[in-house]
Amino acid sequence: MPAEWRGTRAQHFREFPLLVKFLFPNDKLSIQVHPDDAYASRHEQAAGGRGKTEMWHIVDAHPGAALLLGLKPGIRKDDFVAAVNSPAVEDLFVRYEVHHGETYFVAAGTQHAILPRMVVCEVQEYSDLTYRVYDYGRVGAHGKPRDLHLQKALEVTNFHGTRAGRIPPLSLHSPDANKHLLAACEFFATERWDCDRTTNIEGDPSEFQLLIILSGCGTLHDTDSAYHYQPGQAWFVPASLDLVILQPKVPASFLRVTVPDPSLLVAQLKHQGFEEKDISRVVIA
Numbered sequence: 607m608p609a610e611w612r613g614t615r616a617q618h619f620r621e622f623p624l625l626v627k628f629l630f631p632n633d634k635l636s637i638q639v640h641p642d643d644a645y646a647s648r649h650e651q652a653a654g655g656r657g658k659t660e661m662w663h664i665v666d667a668h669p670g671a672a673l674l675l676g677l678k679p680g681i682r683k684d685d686f687v688a689a690v691n692s693p694a695v696e697d698l699f700v701r702y703e704v705h706h707g708e709t710y711f712v713a714a715g716t717q718h719a720i721l722p723r724m725v726v727c728e729v730q731e732y733s734d735l736t737y738r739v740y741d742y743g744r745v746g747a748h749g750k751p752r753d754l755h756l757q758k759a760l761e762v763t764n765f766h767g768t769r770a771g772r773i774p775p776l777s778l779h780s781p782d783a784n785k786h787l788l789a790a791c792e793f794f795a796t797e798r799w800d801c802d803r804t805t806n807i808e809g810d811p812s813e814f815q816l817l818i819i820l821s822g823c824g825t826l827h828d829t830d831s832a833y834h835y836q837p838g839q840a841w842f843v844p845a846s847l848d849l850v851i852l853q854p855k856v857p858a859s860f861l862r863v864t865v866p867d868p869s870l871l872v873a874q875l876k877h878q879g880f881e882e883k884d885i886s887r888v889v890i891a
Contacts, residue, residue: 613813613845615865621654621732623865624794626818626840628665629726635719636752637674637695637740641762642714646735649758653735660730661773661789661796662710663861665820668723674699675710675718676770683765686717690756695740702772709773709788709796711890715764727818729863731793737762769890776888779878782806787875788861791890795866802857807843807850813864815843817850822858827851 609617616623629635640658647655662673674696677686681698689695699717702710704724712718717739720726737755746752775786775798784800799805801822807815817826823836828850835841835858843850852858868889875885 608844608846610811610846611814611844613811613865615812615867616814616845619732623732624816624863625730625732626816626863627728627730628838629720629728631720631722631724631726634721634742636738636742636744637699637717637719638736638738639717639759639763640712640714640733640737641735641758643731645762646733650735654733656731656733656735657714658731658733658735659714659791659793660712660728661794662712662720663727663729663788663796663798664704664706664708664710665725665727667704667706667725671704671723672721673702673704673710673719673724674721675702675712676700676716676768677763677765679767681765683760683763686763686765687756687760690739693742700771707798709775711770711773711789711791713764713768713770713890715762716768716770717759717763718770727820727861729794729796729818729861773888776875776880776884787888789888789890790866790868790871792868793865795864795871797862798859799862800857800859801852801854803854805852805854807852807862809843809845809847809849811845813866814845816861816863817841817843818861818863820859820861822854822856822860824852824854824856824858827853 642657646657737759739759778785782805788796819839826833
């Protein structure tokens with residue numbers, strides 16, 4: 607990929623820095639944890655050497671849908687080891703009943719599991735490092751239980767608490783779309799835009815943009831071409847492109863994801879009049 611497409615903030619990454627996926631769990635996903643960059647760089651060079659911090663945006667949820675995110679206060683390593691081989695391990699977790707439109711931040715080192723009956727859009731560091739600790743008795747393609755990684759999981763789990771949890775969106779000022787900053791950290795910044803009219807998406811030579819279409823359809827225009835978009839698609843907007851125009855055929859909702867400069871982002875939000883306490887809830891240091 608040409609350097610000018612990535613933008614100045616992403617030029618130092620060996621691989622593309624972000625991964626976006628949609629999850630449609632029909633059963634409980636495994637209880638697992640991801641390492642941070644420091645641990646991955648020391649122990650997982652063969653797997654890319656990058657940790658995995660992520661966020662989940664709930665695209666849809668049936669009544670009663672829930673997820674497990676972070677251990678309850680006071681849970682120690684011994685407590686976790688004693689329960690990890692049985693379904694009782696779920697009782698050690700903070701359980702969130704989830705609803706459409708909510709966002710959850712999942713810091714590296716946070717034990718978690720996504721349960722069924724929801725659709726999730728996940729934004730994460732470009733990494734596939736997952737340490738599975740409980741898999742509900744499932745077997746793999748060869749009829750044998752899938753591998754567990756308890757020792758590594760214990761090494762990377764933060765038993766003293768993390769910044770993981772539900773993030774209240776920060777409403778941004780905009781004349782042409784309903785915009786909210788959902789979550790931001792050193793690895794990604796994600797906004798949700800809800801548009802019912804023609805909307806300009808301005809470029810920035812420092813950052814590429816990913817546009818993840820959640821609902822609606824219409825046309826994206828650049829200086830040369832027009833492209834039809836629909837739900838479930840991800841569009842890459844190069845940093846070298848000055849402007850993209852979104853023209854919805856019906857009202858559209860999408861996520862706009864970038865690699866931010868967190869300190870610059872905080873300064874911009876303060877300049878727009880947001881208080882530090884509100885910024886700190888959504889920009890995770």
